[in-house]
Amino acid sequence: MTSRTARTIGPRRTAFMAAGLVAAAAAVSTSGVATASPDPTPVPQLDLGRYLGIWHQLAAVPQVFNLACARDTVAEYHLDERGDVAVHNSCVTWNGGLNEIHGTATVNDRQTGAQLHVGFPAVPGQDQRYGPTNYIVTALGPDYSWALVTDPTRASGFVLSREVAFDPETWNHVRAAITAMGQSPCLYLTSPTTGGLSDIAPLCTR
Structure with missing residues (x-):
């Protein structure tokens, strides 16, 4: 359940550029999406x-x-009173503050439960409780220790972990799952x- 926020874009873009992420994103975008x-x-x-439960984001395709x-981007999921998934996404901002947002996830695919x-x-255009699939779990650790999530267009991607x-072995599994997903x-x-990685770098370089 991807992290969203309704705050203004200006300060974020400044911080993003200060961290060098714009250049990194431009550099890796030429790799494109594999045949899938x-x-x-x-x-x-x-x-x-x-x-x-609680998931830590360890890597992601950059999103506005x-x-x-x-740092410390976290997603917390629990069932709400309707039986849907209550979503609480949060992270620590560049000035040390807390950025958080609440949402709801509903299962669209009763066969697999993974879409x-x-x-x-709080986000215009994304404020509907029910709608088309925009969150697909494409890979899972056998013990649900990690997950790989994308959307139908593969414009997004999130590597989630319980820890x-x-x-190194788990990172190898994750990279293989990303390639297999397309x-x-x-x-x-x-x-x-x-307690984990402290740098921001393309996953293929690790």
């Missing part, structure tokens, strides 16, 4: 109960709504976490 099927394939079965985030619509009431860091690992930038 028309739609990303979801995992065969997502156990929503096991998927709930994440420009405010300097959802995520809406954020704040991966070992993206290049070079499109992803690492996300700094307290």
